[in-house]
Each structure stands twice: as C-alpha cells, then as structure tokens.
Amino acid sequence: MTAVRANDGATREAAIAKKPDRRPERTRQALIGALIELILERGYETLTVDDVAERANVGRSTLYAHFGGLEGVLKQALTSPSLRLAELVDLPIAPADLVPQLDHFKSQRKRNRVFFVPPLRGLWVRRLAELIEPRLEALAHGQSRPMPLLPWGFIATQLAENQIALVANWLALRPAASSAAIAAAMIAMTRATVDGLAPADSMMRD
Numbered sequence: 001m002t003a004v005r006a007n008d009g010a011t012r013e014a015a016i017a018k019k020p021d022r023r024p025e026r027t028r029q030a031l032i033g034a035l036i037e038l039i040l041e042r043g044y045e046t047l048t049v050d051d052v053a054e055r056a057n058v059g060r061s062t063l064y065a066h067f068g069g070l071e072g073v074l075k076q077a078l079t080s081p082s083l084r085l086a087e088l089v090d091l092p093i094a095p096a097d098l099v100p101q102l103d104h105f106k107s108q109r110k111r112n113r114v115f116f117v118p119p120l121r122g123l124w125v126r127r128l129a130e131l132i133e134p135r136l137e138a139l140a141h142g143q144s145r146p147m148p149l150l151p152w153g154f155i156a157t158q159l160a161e162n163q164i165a166l167v168a169n170w171l172a173l174r175p176a177a178s179s180a181a182i183a184a185a186m187i188a189m190t191r192a193t194v195d196g197l198a199p200a201d202s203m204m205r206d
Helices: 002-018 023-042 049-056 060-067 070-087 095-107 109-116 120-142 152-172 179-197 201-205
Strands: none
Touching: 023 049, 023 060, 023 070, 023 109, 049 060, 049 070, 060 070, 070 095, 070 120, 095 109, 095 152, 095 179, 109 120, 109 152, 120 152, 152 179
C-alpha cells in the first residue's frame, strides 16, 4: 500500500510539473486589455507605461519583461484584428470568411473609431504591413514570381493602407454598403494590388 501511495504521489507531481503555467499569458492579456481600455477612454498619445501597468494591476517591470515597452503592447493588441486581413494576400479567403470581422468593426465603430484616425491608424497600418510582407515574399517564392516592381515593404504598406482605408471609409458612409460587399471589394482589391505590384512571371512576359 505504501508503494502504491508513493507511486500515486509521484504521478500527481509529474502531472503538475507538466501542466502549463498560464499565468504569463494571463498577464499579457491583462496588459493588452488595459491598454485598449485606456485608449478608448483617453486616446493613445498621452498614455504611459505606468498608466497601463496600474490598470492591469502589475508592476511596470512586468510590462517591460513581457512587451519591452508600451509600443510592444500596442503591437500585440493590433495583431489580432490584422491577421485575417493579412491572410487575404495568400489564402483563398471567401467574402463570407471576412464578414464576421467587418460586422464587428461596424458594431463597434463609435467605440473604436480612435483606431481609424491618426496616430493609431498609422501604427495599425505599420503592424498590418509587417504581417503582410513575409506573406508576399513567400507567395512570390512559391509561385516563382520575378522580383517585384517595388520593394516588398512598400507593397506591404500600400496593401495595408488600402485595406484600412477601405474599412474606415466604409464605416463613415451613410448609408453604408453591406459587410458582404465590402468583403468582396477588399478581397478583389488586395489580389489586384498583389498582381499589379508583384506580378506573376507570365504577366511580366506579356
């Protein structure tokens, strides 16, 4: 019996040791959530590391350890709404796949309009471009495309600008077009820009 209890105890200890520690991720999410809350309340330009750390109930050293500074928190906060937009470059996204995100933008347009005007709009464009650029390069390599007409970073930034501008202008329209129409337009625009600025080899020969 003693040996059985000892084995049970060792099994439990091993299970505990293997269990992932979710505290770092909870801390990261708390900091991201705190930043977004403060941006919606006060804007971004006047925020400090201390403001965000205090709202998240952590020390400023914790913020630096996880993100390296305020811009790192913002970069991560802007990643989630950017991922699907970046995927339009090289994945077969259908308009219906994009509609839920556009519907969310629309339902939150009054609350989140700060993200569609400077300075946050420019920072969002930059983050989206960072996600687009490696996809462009991988797409060109996979399809044996020639070198693009312009630098990859320039093309990525232009794509990001176009996508964010389309959403911003759509949200400002009265009456607005449907989410499905904007989704279809964004997909067509993205693919046309990719083909126009980083054309396939057959297009170059023509």
